[in-house]
Amino acid sequence: MKKISDYRRHVEECKALLRRAKSPEEREMLSNMAETWESLAVAREKKLARDGEAEEEERMDSLERFPRVWCNNCNKVKPMIFHVMKANDKNDHDLADIVCADCKSIIATLHTACQN
Ligand SMILES: [Zn+2]
Numbered sequence: 001m002k003k004i005s006d007y008r009r010h011v012e013e014c015k016a017l018l019r020r021a022k023s024p025e026e027r028e029m030l031s032n033m034a035e036t037w038e039s040l041a042v043a044r045e046k047k048l049a050r051d052g053e054a055e056e057e058e059r060m061d062s063l064e065r066f067p068r069v070w071c072n073n074c075n076k077v078k079p080m081i082f083h084v085m086k087a088n089d090k091n092d093h094d095l096a097d098i099v100c101a102d103c104k105s106i107i108a109t110l111h112t113a114c115q116n
Contacts, residue, residue, distance in 0.1 A: 004048070007041035013084050017096055017110050026110060029098065032067040033082055069107050071100040078102045 014034035021027045071078040079101040087094050096110040 004041050004044050007037050007044065010037040010082065010084075011041065013094075013096070014082075016094075021110070026108070029067065029069065029108075030110070036067050069098060069100070071103065071105065071107060073103045073105040074100060076102075080107065 011034050014030050014037060018027060018030040018034060021030055067080055068077045069080045070076075081099040081101050083097040083099055085091060085095040085097070093111060097106050098108040098110070099106055
């Protein structure tokens, strides 16, 4: 289950990627994603404020609000999943895969140049 801090982290990740995105498509996708994560975080905060400390799961209803992308494999617009791989021994920079939620094919991989 996702926590508010996870949502916020995804927002920051999207914004970091957005700053480095080169194509208009990437920029639009990433700003949509940042907004979606932000709205999920806000919705969850409201829910927690309402329910006290109850950490209820939000389940798949949040999927309905996920950004959608064109999937060449499905030949349809599909909800997408955002996979972030942090830089490690093998990667010298962070990677983010945009994955079709339906067929799990990778629609795009976003690379963030290591600039520091
Ligand atoms: Zn697909």
